[in-house]
Amino acid sequence: MFKTLFRKDPALEAGRALYAAAVEQARTPALYDRLGAPDTVEGRFEMVALHVWLVMRRLKGDEGAKKVSQCLFDAMFQNMDDSLRxxxxxxxxxxxxxxxxxxxxYGRIGAYEAAMKDDAPEGALAEALSRNICEKQMAETAPQFADYVRRADAHLQNQPAARIVGGIVVFPPVE
Incomplete structure (x- = not known):
């Protein structure tokens, strides 16, 4: 009887682990040095949001992953709440x-999803990233940033859903 009271929720643990992996990737210096993301509080939020979205995008459509995806979202915003406090x-x-x-x-998700569609105009993702992350300051590196996002998306799509639902995700190198 007591074992069920103290049992950890696997989805909650996985969501937290995925969030930690997204934050770790979002802190990669090359995102700021080479790709032009601003090294500010807002820029860091944008990088975390981008990587959380990439994981959520991978889990999208998998019925077994809904709870993990929600726990990932909750972990992100609980961390934001804690940070603000x-x-x-x-x-x-x-x-x-x-x-x-x-x-x-949610605005970023809408813009990035639209830009990732097969019928999206060329350069749509670079434009969305440039507009959302740091406006015109990133215009020169936006195409390289878009290439990274597409590579990261493909890399995540090739990872087994069961592994990600278990809380293990690997992002590609930024370079």
Missing amino acids: ELGVGDLQVGKKIRKLAENF
Whole structure:
């Protein structure tokens, strides 16, 4: 009886592990040095959001992965909530800021998904990345950034869903 009370939720553990992997990849120096992502709080959020989206995109359509994908999303926004509180944002403002971050995240997902479609115009992904990540500052490196995102997407698509649902994901090198 007590074993069921203290048993860990595998989906929750997997979501947290996937989030940790996405954050680790988002901290790769080459994203900032070579590809032009701004090394700011906003730029770091964009990199985390991008990598979380890539994992969620891989899990999309797999019925067994829905809960893990939701746990990944929850882990991301719980971390954002915790970070805002650590920065001294008041309790009344945290909810508003998290809501705004979630809206931004869903906006990015819509733009990136549309740009990744087979019938999307050439350069659509580079344009979406440049617009969302750092506006015009990244215009020169946006095509290389788009190549990285496409490589990362293909790399994730080639990984078994069962492995990712288990909390193990491997991103390709940025270079």
